[in-house]
Amino acid sequence: MRILHKRGLTRAVTVTLLAGIVLTGCGREEDGAAEDTKAKKVSGGKASGEITVWALGAEGEKLGEIAADFEAENPDAKVTVTVIPFDAAHDKIATAIAGGQTPDLSPVGTTWLPEFAATGALDPTPTDVIDADAFFEGSWSTTEVDGTSFGVPWYTETRQIYYRKDLAEKAGVTPEKGWSWDDLKAFTKGMQDKAGAKWGISLQPGGQGSWQSVMPFAWQKGAELVEGDTFTFNTPPMQEALEYYASFFEEKISPTDLATGALETGFINGEIGAFVSGPWHMGILRDQGGAEFEDKWAVAPMPTEEAGTSFTGGSDWVVFKDSKNRDTAWKFVDFLSQDAQQQKLYELVGSLPAVQSTWESGELSTDPLLKSFGEQLQDAKSAPAVATWEQVAAPLDDAIEQVSLGKSDAESALADAETKANGIGFGS
Amino acid sequence: MTTSTRPEPATATVAATDHAGPRRRRRAATGNVGEPRAIPWVYAVLIGGLVLLVGPFLWMLLGSFRPDRELKQVPPAWLPENPTLDNYRTLFTDLDFPTYFVNSTVVAVAITMGNLIFCSMLGYALAKLHFPGKRAIFGLVLGTLMVPGVVTFVPLFVLVSNLGMVNTFPGLIFPFLAGPFGVFLMRQFFQSLPDELIHAARVDGAGEWRIFRSIMLPLCKPALATLGILTFLASWNNFLWPLVVAQSEERYTLPVALAIYAIGENSSDYGLLMAGSVAIVLPVLLVFLVLQKHFVRGIAMTGIK
């Protein structure tokens, strides 16, 4: 029977190799994918015809309501919205590009955009209808790859420090704009020592995506992740930031083995004094904390060293090159970038507007928590616009875990990550 | 098991018998030889093991009646403090549940039927018939079982879109209609059946198809039941493929639809997820309950004449 098995395999391999010969005629063209990166103009007048839109998760469920307004304004246009789960949206879009089965337009995560742009499947943003200056700088930069924009920000987010007001008061410390790293350390330590919090702050001890938690500190010291065509992870500001970050674990201010889901419970019952997260946690805390918890917490801006930078993410609209109704697709994107629609999206699902002027009216201009996020958005950066970024970030996440758990020092861990990242390259 | 499984020839020393025959029933009443003393002990161990096994299922079931907020408590509680039907209400009103349910059923039933038929045919040929190329075919089938689906995913999608099957039922069904797992399972099971049944039938002039269909296949009920349960479950829970092939919501299956509503970018609705999981599990358990009845002896030795 084992002969049987081996022979079967041998035959399969032979067939495969024969088929491989067919491929030998192919190869990369010298100038690479020299796709057209010049944006075409969008025709004037009202939008018409049918467009298919994919929409992700909670925002997607409500997009239908906004699309109805668009149809009312443009009676000849029809928008078909298909909601896809956030969970696997990246894989679905990537596969759809491979199979040539893309919709007319779709929102994509800000860190995915460079990867999709590299496939040549995205239509460059027509700057005759979209005004880059209307958006937060950090948000707009997520759409740009090598100087060309391939999308339009839809909603945005940035990270701030959530903290327990009551514990901070008890400890006699108050965070304020422009506070320093030392202030943050003293603040979290104070809540631990004087107000009885088990943990002063909860930071992510490495693991997937932890670069988003560390990079704000590195940017605050002036770090740059990319210079020219190399990744620069092992620089003094990066080392300083990672050492500072890891000191919270070393000094037992932050836990290293927090169970999944224990963050919210711990924060609500006063075991955890603070944590760093995005605007979505406002909703989660209101949901899980109930009314009596409402005035026990607040958000504080990121500390400032050379700068007070935070991380920004969110979602960008992209129009696919294969779209049969490109003009209407871009007109819909333009429609979604207007104050009224940005405001409506915030009201429907609580997503923060990427358009700056939207913040000048309504709840966004009065609520102190929201205002704080709005101010932080003025100084927020995102991942470098590199097609391989998600892959390059993995060794960086590993380095963060190594240092956080005290298994390695910042310099050697970062040097290792930098070598790996440059081995992966920019994907072209 | 029907009486048609009983082979006519008297030359066979082994014959299929009716499981529920009067002889067996009498024996069950008097207890099996050598077994009675072992049984209380077996019950004790089985019950002990069960406690460990049903815990998470029970938590899922109870959790489906709890608000999302309670489910996110750490450490988790067992009993709902504020029992609610809201999760089920959302599931059946906000989601187009009947459509997704029908889609899931059509896809899972078609794939299960296909595998039962095609895999048992090839499995039988591989186990009991002699033909050139048999070993190569088995090697190839077994070999593909070892290739992780994640790397064939994109080529498969490109293929399916070139065949114009995107957003269609054939696109959801065809790629899984003939799985290597089933061939392997059926081949192994057929192998453990005695050859004498086939020889005797051939001597009696039965055609190959009739031997397969009327004699061998009925003896395979336990294996077919196993394959049916496992295939149905795999297809019913499949997530990534239906997500990618279904381009509009009217083609979504239950797990895809549930993921949209329950799993968010930054936080998930555990309550809805638990209710959805319970709703998704029930048909699978039903299939299991129906099919597990076939775990009965199809073959027994008769006395040598």
Added chain:
Amino acid sequence: MAAVTAGSPSGPSTSRRSPDRGRRREVVAAYLFALPFLALFLVFTIGPVIASFLMSFTDLRSADVRSPLAVGLIGLENYSKLLSDETFHKAAFNTGYFVVIGVPLTMGLALAVAVALDSGITRMRTFFRVGYYLPVVTSIVAVAVVWRFLLQPDSGIVNTLLGYVGIDGPSWLRSTTWAMPSLIVMSAWRNMGSLVIIFLAGLQVVPKEMHEAAAIDGAGAWARFRRITLPMMRPTLLFGGVVTMIGYLQFFEEPFVMTRGGPLDSTLSTAYYTYNQFGFGNYSYAAAMAYVLFVVIALVTALQFKLLGSKD
């Protein structure tokens, strides 16, 4: 006792007996039996497999998917890169660890349960069968929540119980030493059910009469299990072993929901790493990894066939 030979396929002696015409008829029948499966299989399984295999010799990335033929042929470069990829080595070690402990554990438990369920218990038989199958159908999210609760360092059930006997339990999922054993136990727990029903089906070919005859001859339960049940179940055991091993060599879901491969990659499996590379759009590298894994699985499978397969 002619039926003892039931487990082995017919040898050449039987086919010699058949006349030529019968043999030709058998061959034609066999091809007709194989045809429907093979037609579907060649298009939907072999096609993509060949494509992905070819992919592993190119530098195809997700950026190239719109023109998949315009990629560089890089021969074995992906494979040689794997040789020096430390993370891959770590993942390969973890996977080996998982399989070597996990497969026998799961098989042993499943066989014990299947035999117990088939040992003539009549009361609540269906109830038990369903009960032991429940972990297979329980939503992985619920499984993850409950298992995390079991394994929590301070308030978890496991450490609470250990505390009663004076043992200070570790932080199971955050320890580089204990995370993997925790996942092995969890996987055995979760995958046992499918194997139980496969074994249950296999047990049905063991004629009760053989047991009864042996019992009358004075053979004890253990002797009967070893001399009758095990040999008769050999094809099923082989199937169970191969399938479990293939499944475990591709193990992914448990670390995905429980540890995300951490801490410090201590639960990162090759399948998980392949999945990550796929997610990064590194299709050709992921494919190369899959085929290295393929070779390993094929070798171990061949070994299992040698050990457990019928001797012809």
